[in-house]
Amino acid sequence: MKFLCLSCDALMTLAGVEPDEGSAGLTFTCPGCGASVAMLANPGEMQLVRGLGVTVGGPSQAPRPAEAILANLAPGSHSCSTWSGEAEKRLERVPSFARPMAREAIERLAQEQGVSEITPAFMDEARVQMSRGW
Amino acid sequence: MRTYREVAGDAGSDITAQLGRMRDRLDDRLARVGAVVVFASPKGGVGKSTVAAHVAASLARREARVGMLDADLYGSSLPALLTGPASSGAGAQGLEPVIGPHGIKVMSVDYLTGHGDAACLRWSGAPSPALTGAADASAVREMLADTAWGDLDFLIVDTPPVTGKAGDLIAMVGRPAGVVMVTLPSALSYQVVLKSLQVFRETGARILGVVENMTAVACRDCGAETSLHGQGCVEETLALVGVPYLGGLPFHEGAFGPLSGETPIPAAWRERVDQVTNRIVARLDMRGTP
Numbered sequence: 132m133k134f135l136c137l138s139c140d141a142l143m144t145l146a147g148v149e150p151d152e153g154s155a156g157l158t159f160t161c162p163g164c165g166a167s168v169a170m171l172a173n174p175g176e177m178q179l180v181r182g183l184g185v186t187v188g189g190p191s192q193a194p195r196p197a198e199a200i201l202a203n204l205a206p207g208s209h210s211c212s213t214w215s216g217e218a219e220k221r222l223e224r225v226p227s228f229a230r231p232m233a234r235e236a237i238e239r240l241a242q243e244q245g246v247s248e249i250t251p252a253f254m255d256e257a258r259v260q261m262s263r264g265w
Numbered sequence: 266m267r268t269y270r271e272v273a274g275d276a277g278s279d280i281t282a283q284l285g286r287m288r289d290r291l292d293d294r295l296a297r298v299g300a301v302v303v304f305a306s307p308k309g310g311v312g313k314s315t316v317a318a319h320v321a322a323s324l325a326r327r328e329a330r331v332g333m334l335d336a337d338l339y340g341s342s343l344p345a346l347l348t349g350p351a352s353s354g355a356g357a358q359g360l361e362p363v364i365g366p367h368g369i370k371v372m373s374v375d376y377l378t379g380h381g382d383a384a385c386l387r388w389s390g391a392p393s394p395a396l397t398g399a400a401d402a403s404a405v406r407e408m409l410a411d412t413a414w415g416d417l418d419f420l421i422v423d424t425p426p427v428t429g430k431a432g433d434l435i436a437m438v439g440r441p442a443g444v445v446m447v448t449l450p451s452a453l454s455y456q457v458v459l460k461s462l463q464v465f466r467e468t469g470a471r472i473l474g475v476v477e478n479m480t481a482v483a484c485r486d487c488g489a490e491t492s493l494h495g496q497g498c499v500e501e502t503l504a505l506v507g508v509p510y511l512g513g514l515p516f517h518e519g520a521f522g523p524l525s526g527e528t529p530i531p532a533a534w535r536e537r538v539d540q541v542t543n544r545i546v547a548r549l550d551m552r553g554t555p
Contacts, residue, residue: 133269133274140267178393183284
């Protein structure tokens with residue numbers, strides 16, 4: 132997308148990006164007369180830009196490996212909790228095909244409750260809490 | 266008023282330049298790879314990942330330098346087949362691949378999500394097919410470009426089931442040396458594979474051939490094989506449409522476990538994988554790569 136200043140017949144240039152909860156305000160200025168316009172991009176448009184792995188206006192530093200993947204992961208798609216050895220052992224008792232789902236559900240609950248380490252006691256608690264949802 | 270095309274420049278968004286730099290990063294990385302081979306099938310559950318992993322192992326046993334990229338973001342199988350749960354960190358050259366059996370360098374999004382095999386990948390933001398597609402493509406391209414593969418003879422890409430999106434898949438991977446399709450012997454499977462072959466051909470990708478998986482099951486006692494879907498239909502059909510048949514692999518339970526697992530794989534089964542691998546390499550050689 133480009134903005135053309137009709138008075139000057141000049142391409143307006145990006146002057147700033149102000150992110151706001153997923154959406155963003157993009158300001159463009161005419162290099163001839165100094166007139167400005169703002170484009171208000173909705174969250175879907177900004178999500179598409181992020182999905183492509185690019186930054187409007189260019190990145191502030193050289194990209195790190197897998198930067199876009201890590202930036203685009205939804206909360207809960209990567210774990211912020213650690214598992215104690217006992218909890219890991221207990222998880223091993225869940226059949227392998229169901230283990231990822233169980234792990235994810237417990238981690239999500241831990242994240243929601245701000246629990247940093249998953250222990251057998253937390254697994255007991257999680258079991259009770261999750262069974263209430265059925 | 267001038268049109269979009271008549272107005273030069275990107276107004277400072279830098280997006281076109283960033284996309285160009287991404288392509289350059291990918292090209293630089295793949296310049297050190299002899300051949301990128303894509304394993305694909307429009308059908309799920311046909312054993313794409315299993316066949317691809319065993320072909321990779323067959324190559325690596327013969328001292329080829331082999332990498333494997335798990336492009337099946339939502340159904341990753343390579344960690345379970347090749348490495349077990351693992352994570353990848355960033356080193357000086359990029360993401361460190363996880364080393365599997367026979368030195369195969371493996372990269373999967375599971376290694377980046379922080380909890381091995383447990384990740385159920387979801388992108389942030391509102392679910393939308395277009396946005397998810399863009400994020401998926403970007404993720405595969407980024408793993409290809411950012412993984413420190415080093416010098417490889419073969420980079421094997423395991424893909425999710427696709428038909429209509431074959432063009433997207435090929436665009437993500439760049440310029441593969443060829444595509445290997447995997448099918449079951451059932452008509453339901455290979456009919457769809459035939460359709461998919463046409464779609465892949467339209468992308469300009471070179472079809473190396475088709476592997477027929479789970480052709481038969483062997484008796485545990487005497488080893489006699491019982492065909493599951495009749496004899497010779499896939500090979501004959503492919504011959505009629507001019508697509509190379511790369512070979513058939515009977516079902517063996519050991520093939521579905523980790524490659525370094527305890528279930529022994531019979532030498533005869535491994536030899537068949539070697540034959541399939543030889544045909545793939547021969548097809549690559551016919552066009553001068555690797």
